[in-house]
Amino acid sequence: MRLRVGRFAFTVRAVTTMPVNMPDQVNELRYVSTRGSAPELGFEDVMLTGLARDGGLYVPQTWPQLTPTEIEAFSGLPYAQVATRVMELFVGSDIPQDEFSELVEAAYATFSHDAVTPLVELGPDQWLLELFHGPTLAFKDIAMQLLARLMDRTLQHRKARATIVGATSGDTGGAAIEAFAGREAIEIFILHPHGRVSDVQRRQMTTSSAENVHNIAIEGTFDDCQALLKALFNDHERRDRWSLAGVNSINWARIMAQSVYYFVSAVALGAPGRPVNFCVPTGNFGDVFAGYAASRMGLPINRLVIATNVNDILVRALKTGRYEPNKVVATSSPSMDIQVSSNFERLIFEAAGRDGTRVCQLMDTLAGQGGFSLSEDELSSLRGLFSAVTVDETEVENTIRDVARDTGYVCDPHTAVGLAAARRTKSDGAPMVTLSTAHPAKFPDSVEAATGKHPDVPPRLEQRLGADERYTVLENDYGVLTDFIESRASTVSELT
Numbered sequence: 001m002r003l004r005v006g007r008f009a010f011t012v013r014a015v016t017t018m019p020v021n022m023p024d025q026v027n028e029l030r031y032v033s034t035r036g037s038a039p040e041l042g043f044e045d046v047m048l049t050g051l052a053r054d055g056g057l058y059v060p061q062t063w064p065q066l067t068p069t070e071i072e073a074f075s076g077l078p079y080a081q082v083a084t085r086v087m088e089l090f091v092g093s094d095i096p097q098d099e100f101s102e103l104v105e106a107a108y109a110t111f112s113h114d115a116v117t118p119l120v121e122l123g124p125d126q127w128l129l130e131l132f133h134g135p136t137l138a139f140k141d142i143a144m145q146l147l148a149r150l151m152d153r154t155l156q157h158r159k160a161r162a163t164i165v166g167a168t169s170g171d172t173g174g175a176a177i178e179a180f181a182g183r184e185a186i187e188i189f190i191l192h193p194h195g196r197v198s199d200v201q202r203r204q205m206t207t208s209s210a211e212n213v214h215n216i217a218i219e220g221t222f223d224d225c226q227a228l229l230k231a232l233f234n235d236h237e238r239r240d241r242w243s244l245a246g247v248n249s250i251n252w253a254r255i256m257a258q259s260v261y262y263f264v265s266a267v268a269l270g271a272p273g274r275p276v277n278f279c280v281p282t283g284n285f286g287d288v289f290a291g292y293a294a295s296r297m298g299l300p301i302n303r304l305v306i307a308t309n310v311n312d313i314l315v316r317a318l319k320t321g322r323y324e325p326n327k328v329v330a331t332s333s334p335s336m337d338i339q340v341s342s343n344f345e346r347l348i349f350e351a352a353g354r355d356g357t358r359v360c361q362l363m364d365t366l367a368g369q370g371g372f373s374l375s376e377d378e379l380s381s382l383r384g385l386f387s388a389v390t391v392d393e394t395e396v397e398n399t400i401r402d403v404a405r406d407t408g409y410v411c412d413p414h415t416a417v418g419l420a421a422a423r424r425t426k427s428d429g430a431p432m433v434t435l436s437t438a439h440p441a442k443f444p445d446s447v448e449a450a451t452g453k454h455p456d457v458p459p460r461l462e463q464r465l466g467a468d469e470r471y472t473v474l475e476n477d478y479g480v481l482t483d484f485i486e487s488r489a490s491t492v493s494e495l496t
Ligand SMILES: *Cc1c(COP(=O)(O)O)cnc(C)c1O
Pocket: 138, 139, 140, 170, 171, 172, 249, 281, 282, 283, 284, 285, 286, 287, 288, 335, 336, 414, 437, 438
């Protein structure tokens, strides 16, 4: 017998005498920190909190499960309906079901393709999953359009305001600004590394005229921006006073939203009856961790390929067990120019048997000694599902050119990293889905260098690029940053 209690469906055996209408007994999903000592929270608090108070990242206490029958039933459903079914398992009763599905519908109605994330066949068992049909033509829109609506809903419900601070290596900022611009309950500050994002990416952020949008160009790398962000979230006094909330991929709600297209695409290719492989252009490890989450929920994924550019800390870690950041190298795929992949901590937590003490120890070693080593057991558990491939700049350019020549399909450099890695992964007979994370028009110079042709610019993008820019350049200094935010943040005293 299937019962629906609150927002959870679960199976009750005929022999149990289970009273219905007992909301207290609904098995609500809680979230725990990867470092083991921050308080357990429910979905909305996790969404508003970002980084946990012990410096860790929130993960579900247990992985919600979808049975093969439930997964099979996704076949043929519109994207937003699958999204609602997958994500309600993570949201629990925090947001009423009707309201949640309306927010999900509204988020994906902003996409210009009916399928939201269409699949394109490039060759036998080689597929591309286009994730760039949102308002900023970046896959970040998928999570951000939903996150902005969920946060706004929660804050209004609580009669609260929040200050969002995010760091971006490119696409997150544009997608966040697009999604949060003009939302009443929120001031948003986005840090980007000065001179290290593409022209298009910068303009997508800095041309917003919304009063609540504050663009900051930090004189440093993306990792410097991320370090400043971490420092802010560990500064509990300011964090509370400003009601800081994060929208970087450490925010669980983003991972949750990204797990949906793994289900949608795998089911379209025959899952759960047939397993699928994914190849994921990776930077901060959020997207590929969403694939891991889908796998833990019951989606049959044989292999998750981590595709990186020459900033290949993850490839080295998987090969040798040694996680050790190098200097960041600027490449044609700037959204992946990252050496400290924040979400990797979530995977380490899993590999370490969910032992927060062990994660703390590894992270302390990273901070103190510039690197750490995984144990043999941890490493072999990772290698069971993940493999990792480095793609250099020459191969990126060759891939864009070869794919265009052989199939007529023009891809951006991030997607090319994925396609090159997929090409180098031995087939196991299951379809390989490479995630396409950006529209080629966002990286016209690389595309033109490889193909000789300037990619077509969609009207949606063109309109934005002509507008005036607004941003402030700040030195890479915590005090300078906090002074800047202080004069503009939402403060608790504004709460009524
Ligand atoms: C953010 C981004 C990535 C990397 O995704 P992660 O979740 O950080 O691993 C890849 N490609 C593009 C275009 C992106 O914007």
